[in-house]
Amino acid sequence: MKYISTRGQAPVLSFEETMLTGLARDGGLYLPESIPQMSAGDIAALEGLSYEEVAFRVMRPFIGDAFTDEEFQDIIARAYAGFGHAARAPLVQLDSGHFLLELFHGPTLAFKDFAMQLIGQLFEAALKRNGQRVCIVGATSGDTGSAAIEAFRGLDAVDVFILFPHGRVSEVQRRQMTTPTEDNVHALAMDGHFDDCQARVKDMFNDFAFRDAVGLAGVNSINWARVLAQVVYYFTSAVSLGAPQRKVSFTVPTGNFGDIFAGYIAKRMGLPIDRLVVATNQNDILHRCLTSSEYKPDGVIPSISPSMDIQVSSNFERALYYAYGQDGNAVAQLMDELKAGGFSVSQGALQALRETFDSGRCDEDETRATIRDTWAASGELLCPHSAVGVKVANEARVPGTPMITLATAHPAKFPAAVEEASNVHPPLPERMSDLYERSERVSRVDNDLGAIEALIKERTGH
Numbered sequence: 001m002k003y004i005s006t007r008g009q010a011p012v013l014s015f016e017e018t019m020l021t022g023l024a025r026d027g028g029l030y031l032p033e034s035i036p037q038m039s040a041g042d043i044a045a046l047e048g049l050s051y052e053e054v055a056f057r058v059m060r061p062f063i064g065d066a067f068t069d070e071e072f073q074d075i076i077a078r079a080y081a082g083f084g085h086a087a088r089a090p091l092v093q094l095d096s097g098h099f100l101l102e103l104f105h106g107p108t109l110a111f112k113d114f115a116m117q118l119i120g121q122l123f124e125a126a127l128k129r130n131g132q133r134v135c136i137v138g139a140t141s142g143d144t145g146s147a148a149i150e151a152f153r154g155l156d157a158v159d160v161f162i163l164f165p166h167g168r169v170s171e172v173q174r175r176q177m178t179t180p181t182e183d184n185v186h187a188l189a190m191d192g193h194f195d196d197c198q199a200r201v202k203d204m205f206n207d208f209a210f211r212d213a214v215g216l217a218g219v220n221s222i223n224w225a226r227v228l229a230q231v232v233y234y235f236t237s238a239v240s241l242g243a244p245q246r247k248v249s250f251t252v253p254t255g256n257f258g259d260i261f262a263g264y265i266a267k268r269m270g271l272p273i274d275r276l277v278v279a280t281n282q283n284d285i286l287h288r289c290l291t292s293s294e295y296k297p298d299g300v301i302p303s304i305s306p307s308m309d310i311q312v313s314s315n316f317e318r319a320l321y322y323a324y325g326q327d328g329n330a331v332a333q334l335m336d337e338l339k340a341g342g343f344s345v346s347q348g349a350l351q352a353l354r355e356t357f358d359s360g361r362c363d364e365d366e367t368r369a370t371i372r373d374t375w376a377a378s379g380e381l382l383c384p385h386s387a388v389g390v391k392v393a394n395e396a397r398v399p400g401t402p403m404i405t406l407a408t409a410h411p412a413k414f415p416a417a418v419e420e421a422s423n424v425h426p427p428l429p430e431r432m433s434d435l436y437e438r439s440e441r442v443s444r445v446d447n448d449l450g451a452i453e454a455l456i457k458e459r460t461g462h
């Protein structure tokens with residue numbers, strides 16, 4: 001299996017190279033040259049299998065000869081062993097025809113653990129084999145960073161630097177990044193928004209001298225291996241509701257478009273998904289784009305669902321690539337226009353997007369009302385991101401097709417917002433109940449590429 005860039009100008013890579021590289025050298029994102037297919041029979045055969053076994057069957061065709069079957073099975077087993085639920089991604093019913101896919105039973109209580117725990121094991125196996133050392137740099141609106149640090153802490157061949165927007169992540173998120181004691185973990189609090197953090201990370205990848213000197217590797221949701229890991233739970237949940245005989249729809253709380261793009265890949269592989277519904281908070285650029293064709297960032301307004309406070313949605317580039325008929329030049333041109341302020345999606349491409357994607361937005365009051373109402377109606381305590389999903393799903397549902405809303409974080413990760421909405425205090429799971437007592441370790445940095453690069457070089461001895 002070979003991987004190509006959405007902008008058509010970067011070298012074609014293997015799975016392992018793609019995973020270790022992250023962002024392509026032409027600024028694009030990697031995608032498989034072709035999408036492996038699963039027949040109705042292949043999908044039906046997933047029924048009753050463990051999460052790990054489904055993960056193996058769904059992901060195996062994408063990894064080529066990077067690992068033997070035994071190695072890959074072992075990697076998957078270790079990735080999900082630390083989850084607090086035997087099903088890994090249990091499905092619970094909210095209402096008639098509406099289901100919640102709980103993706104928050106991993107070690108940092110957000111769905112990011114599904115991809116990050118797998119990537120940690122994949123990196124460790126690949127680096128051990130070729131004696132390489134890498135420096136992982138990531139930007140986070142809160143959950144990616146904690147998941148990355150948890151996945152890479154203490155690994156020998158990896159340093160991990162995480163940039164997060166100072167003062168704009170929840171206390172639980174911050175503590176999950178600042179309390180690990182391992183020397184290879186570096187939490188950097190940067191002045192600015194998430195988009196600024198993400199921009200500096202992209203700058204570092206485009207600074208080839210720096211990139212090669214420190215052995216930069218990316219684990220943001222631009223990394224293909226992360227998208228791939230997230231394809232799996234679309235299969236497990238759809239099969240448990242009757243796929244391939246019955247179609248299902250999904251609503252996905254969306255920021256960087258990674259999680260929902262994994263659903264698009266699942267659909268392209270053959271899973272009978274009817275609609276994929278993009279749910280945004282008040283930072284609704286994706287909803288505006290899908291309804292008006294205009295993609296114009298106009299500043300982030302902080303919300304109670306901070307992991308979706310994003311205006312530059314990286315993985316949307318992958319969806320655009322397919323919507324433009326796999327034309328890398330067209331995508332490169334759109335991204336140039338974006339640098340100059342924004343772009344307009346062509347009518348043909350917009351139509352292609354709308355064949356699969358619906359969208360909706362949920363403001364702050366609606367988010368709080370949904371947490372309160374869902375608690376009263378079903379006894380499910382939603383985190384604010386999941387509440388955005390449930391509200392949009394309720395509007396997008398059609399009779400006869402089950403709707404699965406992705407619950408992307410545990411309510412205890414956002415206790416203040418949840419308690420304000422519901423009057424219920426969500427306790428941390430037992431296994432992390434001392435989080436508030438552990439001491440913190442963090443470096444403040446300016447929004448300054450040179451200064452950040454200097455710090456990374458110094459800490460890694462380059």
Ligand SMILES: *Cc1c(COP(=O)(O)O)cnc(C)c1O
Pocket residue numbers: 110111112143144221253254255256257258259260307308385386408409
């Ligand atoms: C990252 C995150 C999202 C958004 O996911 P994307 O893949 O960036 O669209 C939603 N909810 C939570 C809790 C998250 O951590």
